[in-house]
Amino acid sequence: MALRELSSLEKYLELKKPNKYSTQGDKKVPVLQNNNGAPLVGLVTIARHLVKEAKRTELLGDSAESRAVVHQWLEYRVTRLNGCTKDDIKTILKELNLYLQDKSYLAENQLTLADILMYYGIQPLIVDLAVQEKEQYVNVTRWFDHMQHYPGVRRHLPPVVVLRNRIYTGRHH
Amino acid sequence: MTKEEAQGATEEEQQAQSKKGQKKQQKEAEKAAKKAEKQAKLAAEQQSTEEDDFAKDRYGMPAMVQSQQKLDRALVRVQDLTPERADQLIWLRARVHTSRAKGKQCFLVLRQQQFNVQALVAVGDRASKQMVKFAANITKESIVDVEAAVRKVEQKIESCSQQDVELHIERIFVVSQAEARLPLQLDDAVRPEAVGEEEGRATVNQDTKLDNRVIDLRTTTSQAIFRLQSGVCQLFRDTLTTKGFVEIQTPKIISAASEGGANVFTVSYFKTSAYLAQSPQLYKQMCICADFEKVFCVGPVFRAEDSNTHRHLTEFVGLDIEMAFNYHYHEVIDSITDTMVQIFKGLRDNFQTEIQTVNKQFPSEPFKFLEPTLRLEFTEGVAMLREAGVEMGDEEDLSTPNEKLLGRLVKEKYDTDFYVLDKYPLAVRPFYTMPDPSDPKYSNSYDMFMRGEEILSGAQRVHDAQLLTERATHHQIDLEKIKAYIDSFRYGAPPHGGGGIGLERVCMLYLGLHNVRQTSMFPRDPKRLTP
Numbered sequence: 107m108a109l110r111e112l113s114s115l116e117k118y119l120e121l122k123k124p125n126k127y128s129t130q131g132d133k134k135v136p137v138l139q140n141n142n143g144a145p146l147v148g149l150v151t152i153a154r155h156l157v158k159e160a161k162r163t164e165l166l167g168d169s170a171e172s173r174a175v176v177h178q179w180l181e182y183r184v185t186r187l188n189g190c191t192k193d194d195i196k197t198i199l200k201e202l203n204l205y206l207q208d209k210s211y212l213a214e215n216q217l218t219l220a221d222i223l224m225y226y227g228i229q230p231l232i233v234d235l236a237v238q239e240k241e242q243y244v245n246v247t248r249w250f251d252h253m254q255h256y257p258g259v260r261r262h263l264p265p266v267v268v269l270r271n272r273i274y275t276g277r278h279h
Numbered sequence: 280m281t282k283e284e285a286q287g288a289t290e291e292e293q294q295a296q297s298k299k300g301q302k303k304q305q306k307e308a309e310k311a312a313k314k315a316e317k318q319a320k321l322a323a324e325q326q327s328t329e330e331d332d333f334a335k336d337r338y339g340m341p342a343m344v345q346s347q348q349k350l351d352r353a354l355v356r357v358q359d360l361t362p363e364r365a366d367q368l369i370w371l372r373a374r375v376h377t378s379r380a381k382g383k384q385c386f387l388v389l390r391q392q393q394f395n396v397q398a399l400v401a402v403g404d405r406a407s408k409q410m411v412k413f414a415a416n417i418t419k420e421s422i423v424d425v426e427a428a429v430r431k432v433e434q435k436i437e438s439c440s441q442q443d444v445e446l447h448i449e450r451i452f453v454v455s456q457a458e459a460r461l462p463l464q465l466d467d468a469v470r471p472e473a474v475g476e477e478e479g480r481a482t483v484n485q486d487t488k489l490d491n492r493v494i495d496l497r498t499t500t501s502q503a504i505f506r507l508q509s510g511v512c513q514l515f516r517d518t519l520t521t522k523g524f525v526e527i528q529t530p531k532i533i534s535a536a537s538e539g540g541a542n543v544f545t546v547s548y549f550k551t552s553a554y555l556a557q558s559p560q561l562y563k564q565m566c567i568c569a570d571f572e573k574v575f576c577v578g579p580v581f582r583a584e585d586s587n588t589h590r591h592l593t594e595f596v597g598l599d600i601e602m603a604f605n606y607h608y609h610e611v612i613d614s615i616t617d618t619m620v621q622i623f624k625g626l627r628d629n630f631q632t633e634i635q636t637v638n639k640q641f642p643s644e645p646f647k648f649l650e651p652t653l654r655l656e657f658t659e660g661v662a663m664l665r666e667a668g669v670e671m672g673d674e675e676d677l678s679t680p681n682e683k684l685l686g687r688l689v690k691e692k693y694d695t696d697f698y699v700l701d702k703y704p705l706a707v708r709p710f711y712t713m714p715d716p717s718d719p720k721y722s723n724s725y726d727m728f729m730r731g732e733e734i735l736s737g738a739q740r741v742h743d744a745q746l747l748t749e750r751a752t753h754h755q756i757d758l759e760k761i762k763a764y765i766d767s768f769r770y771g772a773p774p775h776g777g778g779g780i781g782l783e784r785v786c787m788l789y790l791g792l793h794n795v796r797q798t799s800m801f802p803r804d805p806k807r808l809t810p
Contacts, residue, residue, distance in 0.1 A: 237667055237684055267668025273687040 108136045108149050111226045114261035115153055118222065119160035127152075133189075149223070150180045157219055165219045175213040179220035187227040195231055199243045202228075206245035210252065217256060225253040229263050241274050334407035337450045338414065344454060354424075357391035360441045364429045371425050371446070372454065374497075376465070380415030387414065388439060389425065389446070393502040393636060395439045398427060398446035405449045414448070420457035420465075420494075426450035462491040469498045471640050485796065492801060492810050500640045503633035504798055507626060508786045510633075512577060514625040515598050518618045524573040524602070529562035531555060531579060535760040542584045544593075555581035558779050560711075561764045563601035564740055567775045568767045573602040580779070585805050589794045590732060590784060594803040598785075600737075601777030608713070608723050608739035611776035612699060615737065616652035619697065619727065619780075623648050626789060634790065643791025646696050646730075653689070653698040657721070660700050663688050674704040674720060686731015696788075701725045703738075710754040711747065713739040713776075723776070729788035737778020744768040 109127050116124055128137045130147070138146040138155070146152050157165045167173035186198060206212075212220040232240070232250055240247045251268040254260045355369045373389035373396075380386075383402040388395050400406050400414040417423065427446035435442040468483045475482035488495040495501055516526065533556050536543040544555040559576045566574045580597035600618070604610040623646060626634070634645075661671060664685055671681065677700075689698050705714050705722040715721040724738030741747045747765055751758060758765070786798035796802040801810060 236680070237669075237687075267666070269667055271691060273691040 108134065110262050111149070111223070112136060112152060112156070114226070114263075115156055115222060117261055118258045119156055119162055121156065121160050125156075148184075150184055153180070153219060153223060165217070165222075167213055167218060169214075172214045172218070176218045176220045179212045179224055183220075183223050183227045187224070198228075199231070199239075199246055203243040203245045206249045210249070212249075217259075221249075221253055221256075222259055225250065225259065226263070229254075229266070232266050233264075237269060238274050240268060241272055244272075332407050332409045334405070334410045337406065338410045338452065340453045340456070357389065357394040357396050357441060360396050360429060360444050360446070362431050362443045365431045365444065367429050368449070369427060369429060371427065373423065373425065375417050375419055375421050375423055377419065378415055378417060380411065383408070383411060385411045385415040387417075387448075389423070390497075393499040394441065396441040396444070396446060397432075397436050397439050398425065398448050400448045400451065405447075410451070414451055417451075417453055418457045418459045420461060420497075421453055422455040422457075424450075424452045424454050461494065463487055463494060465494070465498055468495055469500050469640050471642070485794065489796060489802060489807065490810075496800070499636050503636035504786065504790065504792075505800060507630050507633045507637075507790070508782065508798060510626060510630050511622055511782060511785055511789075512596075512598070514622040515575075515577070515618065518621040519573075519575045519600070522573065522614065522618070524575045524600070525571050527559075527563065527566055527571070527574045527576050529556070529559040529576055529578070531581070533561075535561075535764075542582050544581050544583045555583075557582055558597060559599050560779070561761075563599055563777060564711075564775065565764070565767045567601055567603050568742075568770070568772045572773075575600045577782075580781075587805055590787070592783060592795055592799055592802055592804055595784075595795075595799065596782035598780040598782055599777065600779075601775060603773040603775040604739075605774075608774075608776040611737070611739070611778075612654065612701070612725055613651070615735070615778055616654075616699060616727070619735075620648060620650055620652060622785075623697070623789070637790050637792070641790070641792055646789050646791070647690075647694060648697040649693065649695045653693050653695050654701055654725075655689070655698060656702045657700055657704065658702070660685050663692075674706050676704070676707040682728070682733060683731040686728055689728075690731070696730045697728070699725050699727050708738060710750045710756060711738075711740045712750075713741050725778075727778070727780075729785065730791065732784065732788055734784045734788060735778045735780045737776065739774065739776040742768055742772040742774050744772075 109129070112127060113124060125138055128139070129135060130137050135147060136149055136152055138152045140146055140155075146155055154166060157163060165176075167176040186194070190198060211217055212224060228246075228250065232247070235243075247268055250266070254263070254265055352370050354372050355364070357371065357373055360369075360371075371389070371391075373391045376388040376390035376395055378385060378387045385400045387398040387400070389398050400411050402408050402411055425446065425448055427448045427450075429444050430447055431443060432445050436445065463483050464481070467481045468488060470480055470482050472482055474480065483495075496505070520526075532546065532548065532553050534553060536554055536557060543557055545552050546555060547553075558580055559578065563574050563576055576597070576599045578597060578599075579594055581594050582591070583593065584591060600615055602611055602614060627646075658673075660677070661673065664671060664681055667684065667688060669681055669684065671678075677685065685700075686696075690696060701724075702715060702721045703724045703726065704720060705712065705724075706720075708722050708724045713723040715723055722738065724736075726733050726737075727735035741750055744765055747768060748758065751761060751765070781795075783795045783798045786792075787795050790798070792798060796804070
């Protein structure tokens with residue numbers, strides 16, 4: 107999973123040479139053998155490295171504040187989203203829905219690495235949602251649909267159908 | 280020492296010892312005497328007041344009504360208590376909904392079906408202190424006969440249905456006394472769940488309500504629901520009769536299952552066994568073969584499905600229609616949808632009070648429908664679902680969630696809560712369903728939906744004995760058992776179609792309720808056989 111994400115990210119960053127990754131431990135933490143130095147371990151660490159390599163550091167945030175926000179969501183991705191239980195899913199979607207109420211992207215007003223990795227991470231949750239639930243977490247769905255249509259981001263993931271109009275407006279059912 | 284001496288000595292001793300105690304005793308005795316005196320005084324007072332209770336004849340518990348006399352007394356209905364009756368002296372029979380005593384006054388809320396009015400007993404020249412006390416002690420839900428003067432009120436009484444008047448009671452008699460403890464409080468039973476949660480007030484859960492159905496049926500909500508249900512039947516009959524239909528009665532004890540054997544009740548029938556009818560299907564078709572042309576039937580239908588859902592009952596009331604048509608089964612669809620539209624219109628126009636009463640406890644949007652009714656083909660429905668991200672096969676039946684989702688999609692696109700889905704896959708319909716001439720994968724069958732839930736299933740039936748035999752064999756049905764049915768088509772049978780509606784479901788979905796038990800007076804499900 108993480109490896110496919112990294113290779114999708116590489117493609118999005120238009121890195122010429124695909125890297126070779128290995129995994130370590132039960133949780134299959136990705137490892138990148140660096141040519142000139144110690145190996146890099148962990149999804150976020152490697153992802154940040156790839157962004158720097160591609161000279162796209164704006165994806166990590168332009169200001170100190172946004173860098174912090176990006177970092178926070180990357181942490182959220184690996185600590186909260188990875189391996190979450192069914193009960194967690196509801197809380198995560200609720201939290202995210204509230205956060206995205208007045209935002210197009212997770213940080214700043216532009217795409218950052220946080221959006222990409224959160225999109226990859228949350229996709230399996232969104233696929234399983236019923237139409238009514240997608241409507242319930244409407245801000246998440248809007249942001250998600252935006253991400254999956256953002257040029258070059260979707261890559262290895264199948265598209266998820268998202269209705270543009272509300273169908274559960276009433277109080278009935 | 281002699282005995283006497285000894286006694287005297289001890290007495291002396293005792294006297295000395297218990298001087299203090301004696302004093303105490305004396306005091307106590309005095310106290311008791313005072314108390315007794317007081318009590319006697321009180322009793323005397325009471326007796327004297329009882330004696331001069333001038334209103335003694337104006338209240339009480341008369342003998343049980345055993346039809347001893349024919350009283351020439353007109354009882355006014357609570358709903359007729361309007362300002363027009365102001366200052367009239369009237370008689371009325373009603374239940375005590377609540378009573379609240381406050382010093383020299385006692386306020387009662389008198390209820391009759393879904394209507395209620397405030398009444399007042401106040402100490403004055405008509406009522407005595409004892410009468411007010413008596414009124415205050417009448418248990419909730421008791422039935423009383425009341426003579427009272429109708430008085431206009433300055434400020435509207437918000438809590439009652441009759442807001443402009445109140446009753447000043449002059450006589451009050453208990454006709455039937457209710458036990459002091461009720462298994463549930465009516466006010467709790469009609470409280471909307473949202474209000475109950477917000478204010479931390481009690482609501483009554485469904486099972487408690489159903490266990491005490493007689494009391495639950497007294498609530499304004501229940502009264503309204505079942506008045507509306509009666510309206511549905513009435514409108515159904517009226518509309519069809521105008522269209523030239525004939526009402527028929529069919530047997531409910533039958534020899535063969537009409538729609539698959541699994542979900543049918545078996546009853547022992549003398550030395551053999553019989554089944555409870557799952558629908559009057561075979562009989563209404565036989566009536567068509569017997570030249571009745573257009574028939575309908577209102578009666579119980581039994582399903583032995585062990586499904587404990589919000590919309591399944593094991594016994595419900597079926598409204599069944601069957602009619603011969605000329606060339607295309609859409610004639611039948613049009614006839615049924617028009618009947619449904621007439622019912623919706625009748626409810627909208629004549630049952631607004633009932634609808635609003637139910638809405639107070641169970642809020643829902645008003646029911647919307649189109650004229651003429653929207654008809655979609657099954658494939659169109661599947662296409663709409665796929666567009667919304669649902670994966671399903673071409674010949675797959677609609678699952679309940681998909682059915683509901685499709686309902687929402689249709690509502691969004693066409694703004695209607697009522698539509699017909701036509702041309703179902705043949706594989707998911709019963710054996711007597713006519714195949715579609717242009718594509719044998721599909722059939723001339725249809726379902727009708729209200730608020731995204733199925734209320735009617737119908738089709739053009741096979742009226743050719745040979746094709747019918749083929750289809751029955753295909754469904755692996757024992758031909759011997761349905762011989763009488765197949766034989767009815769051998770002697771000339773007109774093309775025909777029809778459908779069956781569940782009365783409870785129609786009421787539930789029209790009112791936007793969430794459980795079919797709410798619209799069944801004494802519901803039967805796998806877990807409930809009483810009351």
